[in-house]
Amino acid sequence: MTSAPKPTPHNATTRRIAHLDMDAFFASVELLRYPQLKGLPVVIGGGRNAQPQPLDDLPIDKLPLSQFARLRHYTGRGVITTATYAARAFGIGSAMGMMKAAALCPDAYLLPADFERYRDYSRRFKAIILGIAPIMENRGIDEVYIDLTDVPGGQREGGRVIARLIQKQIFLETGLTCSIGVAPNKLLAKMASELDKPNGVTVLFEADVQQRIWPLPCKTMNGIGPKSSEKLRNLGLHTLGDIAACEPHWLIEHFGNSYGAWLHAASHGTDERPVVTHSEPVSISRETTFERNLHAKRDKAQLGEVFTQLCERLASDLRHKGYQARTVGIKLRDDTFQTTTRDISLPAPVADAKAIRQAAGIALKRAPLERPLRLLGVKLSRLVKPGQAQDDTASAQNLDLFTDTQQPI
Numbered sequence: 001m002t003s004a005p006k007p008t009p010h011n012a013t014t015r016r017i018a019h020l021d022m023d024a025f026f027a028s029v030e031l032l033r034y035p036q037l038k039g040l041p042v043v044i045g046g047g048r049n050a051q052p053q054p055l056d057d058l059p060i061d062k063l064p065l066s067q068f069a070r071l072r073h074y075t076g077r078g079v080i081t082t083a084t085y086a087a088r089a090f091g092i093g094s095a096m097g098m099m100k101a102a103a104l105c106p107d108a109y110l111l112p113a114d115f116e117r118y119r120d121y122s123r124r125f126k127a128i129i130l131g132i133a134p135i136m137e138n139r140g141i142d143e144v145y146i147d148l149t150d151v152p153g154g155q156r157e158g159g160r161v162i163a164r165l166i167q168k169q170i171f172l173e174t175g176l177t178c179s180i181g182v183a184p185n186k187l188l189a190k191m192a193s194e195l196d197k198p199n200g201v202t203v204l205f206e207a208d209v210q211q212r213i214w215p216l217p218c219k220t221m222n223g224i225g226p227k228s229s230e231k232l233r234n235l236g237l238h239t240l241g242d243i244a245a246c247e248p249h250w251l252i253e254h255f256g257n258s259y260g261a262w263l264h265a266a267s268h269g270t271d272e273r274p275v276v277t278h279s280e281p282v283s284i285s286r287e288t289t290f291e292r293n294l295h296a297k298r299d300k301a302q303l304g305e306v307f308t309q310l311c312e313r314l315a316s317d318l319r320h321k322g323y324q325a326r327t328v329g330i331k332l333r334d335d336t337f338q339t340t341t342r343d344i345s346l347p348a349p350v351a352d353a354k355a356i357r358q359a360a361g362i363a364l365k366r367a368p369l370e371r372p373l374r375l376l377g378v379k380l381s382r383l384v385k386p387g388q389a390q391d392d393t394a395s396a397q398n399l400d401l402f403t404d405t406q407q408p409i
C-alpha cells in the first residue's frame, strides 16, 4: 500500500508579483492625440521646432502628415526618449542619438517630448492599478511592481486573470497598452514582462526558470549590466543557465562576496525583495547636453549660466519633493565621451540653489577641465527630509568636511 500524497491546503497562497511596463509609453501617449501617425515610425525627443505645424483651423488629429517634422531634417545632439514599434523595426531604440536614428530611418516622424502630459497619463494608469491591487511600487513614469499575492483573485491562473483585468482596465480608460509579467518575485516578474511585448501577459512559476530563464543571455537580467556581462562572457558564461551551473564559491571568487552570491541566487530565480509602496528618492539629477561643445575657460560665462540653471532647477525639484541633500555631485562628458563624476559630501544638508551651486562649483574644480565638454550634469543624493537632517548630523562627525570620490560610470 502506498501512502496518499500529502494534500495541499486549498487556501495556500504563493507569492505572486507582477511587473507592469507600459508599451512605448511616451510615443503611445502621443499617438492618442495624433492618431494619423499610428503604425508609422515615430520618435519622441525633438525640441520645440519638432512641433507639428498647425494648418488653418484643422484639429490636430486631422493634420496631414506633411505638417509633421521628419527625422532626416534633424541636426543636433538630442537623444531619443521613445520610439514606436514601427520605428524600432528600423533598429531605432531609446537613448539612441537622434542623428544616428536619422541615418537608420530618415522618414521617421519626430515629435517633441511633453513630459507634463506623460506624467499625467502616468498618474492615471497607476490610479487604475491601485483601484484593483493596492500594493504597488512605483518604478518610474511607466513601470510598477504590484503584489498580487493577497489580492482577491490574485492567485487565479498564477495571477494571469488579474493581470488581464488590469491591462484591460488601463486600455479602456486611457487607450494605452502595457505588458505584464507575473512571477514569484520582482526579479523574474521584470524579466517576464519583457517576454511578450507589446500588450502581453507572461506568467512564470519557479518551475519555469530552467526552461524560460536559463536560455536567455546574461544581460537580460536586471542587475547584470554591460560591464558584468562582458566579464561573464570573458569567463565563458553566455546565458543565465551558464551562471546557474557555476559553483557559488567560484562566482564569489570572480565577482566578490555580495555580487557573486547575488549572481548565484538570481540565476536560480531567487529574489526576496518586497514590493515597497513608499519609496524615498535616492537621488535627483539634472543634466544638459550642449548644442556645441563648451570649454571651461573659453566659454566660462555660458557654462556658468547653464550650471546655475541646473542648480536652480534642482533646488526647485527638492522644494517640490520636500527634501534636502547631503551630497552634491557633478557629471561631465568631454568631446572624447569620457565621463567624469565628482561628489562632495556636505556637513549639513543643502536645499537652496545658491548652496547647491557653491558645492557643485567645488566638485567641478576637482574635475579635469582641459577638454571641451559636451555634457554637464548636477546630482543631489543622500536626500533627507528636513526633520531627519538632525539625526544625520551625529553620523556626519566621521566625515571630512568634504569628501571627494570618483565613481566609474
Ligand SMILES: [Mg+2]
Pocket (backbone or CB within 6 Å): 021, 022, 023, 024, 025, 142, 143
Ligand atoms: Mg515601457
